[in-house]
Amino acid sequence: MVxxxxxxxxxxxxxxxxxxxxxxxxxxxxEDPAKVKRLQDNVAPSDEPGIEQALARHAxxxxxxxxxxxxxxxxxxxxxxxxxxxxxANSDSDMSGLHNVVEKxxxxxxxxxxxxxxxxxxxxxGACSVxxxxxxxxxxxxxxxxxxxxxxxxGILREGSAMQDFVEPxxxxxxTNTGSEAxxxxxxxxxxxxxxxxxxxxxxxxxxxxxxxxxxxxxSTVKMTYINEIADVCSRCEADINTVIKCMxxxxxxxxxxxxxxxxxxxTSFPRTVRILSQTAKSLGxxxxxxxxxxxxxxxxxxxxxxxxxxxxxxxxxxxLPIQLKKKVAILGLSFKPFTSDIKESxxxxxxxDLLKEENIEVNVYDPLFKPVRGERSIIxxxxxxxxxxxxxxxxxxxxxxxxxxxxxxxxxxxxxxDFKKIRELMNKLPNSKPTILDYKNMFSPKDMKTxxxxxxxx
Numbered sequence: 001m002v003x004x005x006x007x008x009x010x011x012x013x014x015x016x017x018x019x020x021x022x023x024x025x026x027x028x029x030x031e032d033p034a035k036v037k038r039l040q041d042n043v044a045p046s047d048e049p050g051i052e053q054a055l056a057r058h059a060x061x062x063x064x065x066x067x068x069x070x071x072x073x074x075x076x077x078x079x080x081x082x083x084x085x086x087x088x089a090n091s092d093s094d095m096s097g098l099h100n101v102v103e104k105x106x107x108x109x110x111x112x113x114x115x116x117x118x119x120x121x122x123x124x125x126g127a128c129s130v131x132x133x134x135x136x137x138x139x140x141x142x143x144x145x146x147x148x149x150x151x152x153x154x155g156i157l158r159e160g161s162a163m164q165d166f167v168e169p170x171x172x173x174x175x176t177n178t179g180s181e182a183x184x185x186x187x188x189x190x191x192x193x194x195x196x197x198x199x200x201x202x203x204x205x206x207x208x209x210x211x212x213x214x215x216x217x218x219x220s221t222v223k224m225t226y227i228n229e230i231a232d233v234c235s236r237c238e239a240d241i242n243t244v245i246k247c248m249x250x251x252x253x254x255x256x257x258x259x260x261x262x263x264x265x266x267x268t269s270f271p272r273t274v275r276i277l278s279q280t281a282k283s284l285g286x287x288x289x290x291x292x293x294x295x296x297x298x299x300x301x302x303x304x305x306x307x308x309x310x311x312x313x314x315x316x317x318x319x320x321l322p323i324q325l326k327k328k329v330a331i332l333g334l335s336f337k338p339f340t341s342d343i344k345e346s347x348x349x350x351x352x353x354d355l356l357k358e359e360n361i362e363v364n365v366y367d368p369l370f371k372p373v374r375g376e377r378s379i380i381x382x383x384x385x386x387x388x389x390x391x392x393x394x395x396x397x398x399x400x401x402x403x404x405x406x407x408x409x410x411x412x413x414x415x416x417x418x419d420f421k422k423i424r425e426l427m428n429k430l431p432n433s434k435p436t437i438l439d440y441k442n443m444f445s446p447k448d449m450k451t452x453x454x455x456x457x458x459x
Contacts, residue, residue: 001189003027004077006070006101008035010046010162011120011155012083017051018166020058022193027077029070039066047341047369047376050163070101074108074115079190083120083155093124093276102131106138115148116186120155122213122269125280128152128206132177145180151187152176152209156216159267160339167193171200175209214277218291221274224265225294228301231261231458241458242442261457263347263409263440264302266336271298271345302347305407305440306354312405312436312455325360328428330403332396333410334367334380341369341376347440348409352384362389366399368412401426404436411441424451 001024005016008030016028030036035045042056058064067073074080084101086093098121109115117135119128132150142148152175157165172191176183184203188195195201202212227245234241245259265271274291281288313327336346343349348365355361370376372392377385384390393399396415400406400423408415427435436453446454 001079002073002077003079003081003190004029004073005081005083005120006030006105007083007085007121008032008039008045008066009083009085010048010159011122011157012081013039013044013051013055014048014157014162014166015081015083015120015155016064017054017058018163019190020063021054021167022191024190025063025065026058027065027067027073029067029073031068031070033068036066036068046159047339048162049160049339054163071104071108074105075110077115078113079116079118079186080105081118081120081153086121086123093272095123095127098123098127099131099134102134103138106135109139109142109148111142111147114146114182114186116151116183116190117148118151118153120153122154122273123152123210124276125207125210125214128175128210129177132206145178145182149176149178149180149183149186151183152206153187154209154213156213159269159342160337168197169194169199171202173209173212174201174203175206176203177206179203214273214280217270217273218277218288218294221265221270221294221298222290223259224262225297225301227259228261228264228457229297234458239458244458261440261442263305263351264298266302266345266347266349267340267342268344271295302350303354305347305351309351309355309405309407309438310358312438326362327360327405328362328364328403329355330400330406330427331363331365332367332399332406332408332415333412334365334370335410338410338412341379343379346409349381349384351407351409352390353381356384356387356389359389362391364391364393364399364401364403366393366396367410368414397422397426402428404428406435406437408437408439408441408443411443415443420449420452 003019003024004027005012006029008028012028016026019026028039039055042052044051044055055064082101084097086095086098105117119131128150135150136144154173172194174187230244231241234244241261248254248259274295278288278291278295309329331348331352334343334346334348335341352363355363370392371394377392396418406427424435429435434451434453437449439456442456446456
């Protein structure tokens with residue numbers, strides 16, 4: 001079986017590496033020569049646990065081949081997985097790149113054998129039907145269901161655990177508009193190890209498959225927003241949010257997914273998906289009031305962080321004190337969650353941008369994946385990375401040195417083992433006062449942080 005993956009981004013590299021784990025030989029193709037060169041050097045497009053080791057292992061064995069010749073093997077391929085990005089700056093979805101690739105692939109499809117064209121890219125509801133119609137228009141000489149099929153198989157891959165999600169999914173979604181036996185058989189063949197593990201396969205229409213992913217993410221954001229608001233209630237009535245969450249997760253009707261307090265949800269997937277879900281519903285005459293409220297609640301939660309920091313720095317009025325014009329804010333964590341370098345719509349990025357609008361605020365940041373000398377710093381927005389009052393630190397201790405407040409935005413594991421006695425000594429503090437820690441991830445118990453003015457959510 002010849003498998004070609006088009007698109008050397010997050011979804012494409014994970015899919016290619018995991019299919020090699022399944023025992024297939026895979027061609028991973030991208031039109032960007034620089035991206036191909038990085039892949040050949042075993043540099044993945046994102047800091048995903050295990051991906052670079054897998055790329056190196058399978059490239060060395062000859063099972064994985066990288067190429068700039070995106071369409072050279074299409075006519076020989078049994079499976080073509082398209083995973084080109086549809087997300088661009090200042091836009092939730094731009095389908096032009098995907099449609100361009102589909103058009104070129106369609107023109108190369110063979111009339112001599114069956115080919116599965118799998119859309120792995122996450123797309124809005126209705127997109128795959130448009131793609132299938134376009135292929136039918138471009139290639140009237142070949143018949144869907146017999147010589148080819150367009151198949152929706154969205155990558156439900158969480159950043160930070162994407163490879164595990166691919167090889168150990170809860171279920172596999174497969175969408176077609178033909179329902180052909182050929183499409184079903186080739187998907188079961190490609191996912192043979194999952195079939196052997198008795199993973200459930202769901203075969204449905206394009207629209208159903210596209211909506212399942214959007215609805216799942218939408219529900220996760222509802223739960224995330226809900227538990228954040230319950231944390232607000234706890235903080236006002238002296239209830240303990242951790243005990244509330246523990247009891248809720250013991251209820252098997254609820255479970256523990258997404259019941260974790262945070263500064264708000266972010267990343268490439270969640271904010272974009274819920275906005276597109278809301279827009280899709282609106283175009284159909286449906287008002288998703290719960291999702292719309294979630295979007296606004298999340299925006300408000302993130303925008304409220306700067307005023308809270310300013311209040312802690314300058315008191316109730318939030319005015320500058322003439323005796324100390326400059327204030328330093330230390331922030332731990334740039335990415336929206338640990339084990340990823342994704343800072344797209346990260347609450348931390350929003351907060352830093354807001355703080356830097358204040359002339360007298362300096363922001364020192366530490367994140368394990370964004371060291372001053374690492375390449376990841378290049379993806380930080382230029383208005384932040386080039387700002388005179390912003391600095392990336394080599395360690396958490398460097399970040400907190402002479403800071404007036406420490407704000408925890410991402411729950412990286414290494415933060416748990418920090419020496420807080422040393423941090424207390426490094427931070428600025430007024431006589432007879434404790435340095436302040438504002439913990440948006442509730443990483444610590446208040447009783448263990450008595451030497452600080454420790455402020456967490458709902459505790």
